[in-house]
Amino acid sequence: MNFGLNLVQEQKLIMTQEMQMSVKLLQMSAQELGQYVNKEMQENPVLEEKDLQNSKSNDYDVNDYKEIIKYLDKDGYKVKNHATKNDGDEVSPFYYIAEEKSLKDYIKQQIGELTQKSDILNICKYMAENLDAKGYLAASLPDICKELGISNKKAEVALSIFQSLDPEGIGARNLRECLSIQLYNLGMDDENICKIINDYLELLAENKYSEIAKKLKIKISEVQKYGDIIKNLEPKPSRGFYTGETVKYVVPDAYINKIDDQYVISMNEDVLPKLNINNLYKEIIKDEKDVEAVEYVKDKLNSAMFLIKSIEQRKNTVHRVLEEILEVQREYFDRGQEYLKPMTLKIIANNLEMHESTISRAIREKYVSINDGKVVKIKDFFTNGITSGIGGEDISTINIKKNIKEMVENEDAKKPLSDQIICNRLNAEGVNISRRTVAKYREELEIKSSSKRKRF
Structure with missing residues (x-):
């Protein structure tokens, strides 16, 4: 082994913090970007949402703005405001009164209407708290008896009452019991269908009707009829109830509308608040005596201007990609889904002289509303x-x-x-x-x- 100094020349791509932020903003969905901008407005005192009703009094003039730019040495920035919804926009009254009801709330409401003794009702309430995501009882009866200090007989009585509640199959310990409860409520006590549920459910899932028919010594067509009944039962009683997860609404980044014989792409300006630079900080920059304050404001102004520029770049990139998609997929927009042509990221990247990764980020989780009001994921235009x-x-x-x-x-x-x-x-x-x-x-x-x- 020899020790020595060697001079090596190599190329490396080092992404600055600004480049990383620009890439991050590009791949955000409209909803994510809106949340990010609102967060930035809370953290950066220089940024503010423009008051549309009193826009004249809040605007800074061009000359003052240029003074700010001189301090920042960022002459390349171009500011373009983004519209926001007016306060007078109509809001549905159901927004304030609508309430999602969870399965547990629904069960507890029914328990409150029962006339059984309070100790039985308390056991039922405890069972409601021990339901899993499917609506099955996660705790075993012995554990419930031990936890509550009750007899097995009392737990069985409470379970019987609990399993009679709506939705059907609630409180079952497993899939077989869930299906059996529903069959009982349908008034079906056929020995063969009960045996299929208890012994041959796996074979039924594989549609092995002939094998089940041999075991039960009945016709294949009969097994198939039983199978149809079982497959129409609900294996997850919790289905359809509120789980606590927030519904994600799709916000289109752009609209493509046909006017006469031409398609027009318009970006959705309602996604973001209209960004402005707060006038108060202009005065701080003019007062060069307070060096610390000036440096702080310059740093915040730099971040604000970069955010505004990056948002504009993001919008322009998405617009260019949509223009190229429209060029390639014109027949799809004219005639429908069956005329969608094979189109890859590489095709669009080559046409726009961009990298494939840029196109991939530009279409990630982004939607477009086309002429008939249909909202389409931009990624769906790409297909091999x-x-x-x-x-x-x-x-x-x-x-x-x-x-x-x-x-x-x-x-x-x-x-x-x-x-x-x-x-x-x-x-x-x-x-x-x-x-x-x-x-x-x-x-x-x-x-x-x-x-x-x-x-x-």
Whole structure:
């Protein structure tokens, strides 16, 4: 081993803090960006939301603004204000009175209407607190007896009352008990259907009707009828109740509307508050005696100006990407989903002379509202293609999946189409596709295999 000094020359891309922030803002959704801007306005005293009603009194003039820029040495910044909704916009009264009811609240309300003794009702309330996400009773009866210091007989009485509440199947200890409770409420006490639930539920899930028929010594068609009844029961009693998670609303970043024969892209200006620079801090910068205050304000102004510039860059990038998508997918906008062409990030990146990662960030979690009011995820415009034997053109995978779905929907349920038959039909239509790819697309469409789709 030798020790020595060597001079090595190498290239490295070092992302500054500003570059990192610009990338971060680009990949934010409209909702995320709105939340981020509101947070910045709270933390940065220089930023403020422009008062639209008194905009003249709050505006700074151009000359003063240039003075601020001189201090910042940021002559390249371009400020463009963003509109916000007026205070007078109509708000639905249901916004104030609507209330989501959780499953536990719903159960407790029913318990409060029961006429049983208070000790039984208290046990029921305890059970309500021990429901899991599916609506099953997470605590065992022995544990409940130990916790509350009650007899097993009293716990059984309370459980029976609890399981009679709505929704059906509530308080079950497992899937089999959940289904059995619902069958009981339907007045079905058929021995065979009960045996299927208790002993052959796994076989039923696999649609192995013939195997179940042999074990029960009944016809396959009878097993299938039982299976139809069981599959219509609710395995998760909690379904449809409020879980505590906030619903995420989709906010479109842009609108694409057809005016005469031209499509016009307009960015959604209601996403963000209208950003302004607070006039009070202009005076602080003029007073150069307080060096510490001037440095603080200059730093905050720099952050504010960079935020405004980055938002504008983000908007311009998304607009350019949408323009290029509109150019490539014109037929889709004119004629509908089946005319969606194969289009990749690389195609758009090359056309715009940008990097693929930039395009990927620009379309991440972003939506566009098209002419008929339909809100579409921008990412959905991007799809790979499979070469067609007719003319050598690429066919969108979305359209191929649509064809597969239509074939399955129109098949004879007694003789469902296998993946190979679907593959052969697509090949005959000029689509160059393999059986394995058909199986992959079928699974992505959540369509069962032919053996599991068969009806007897």
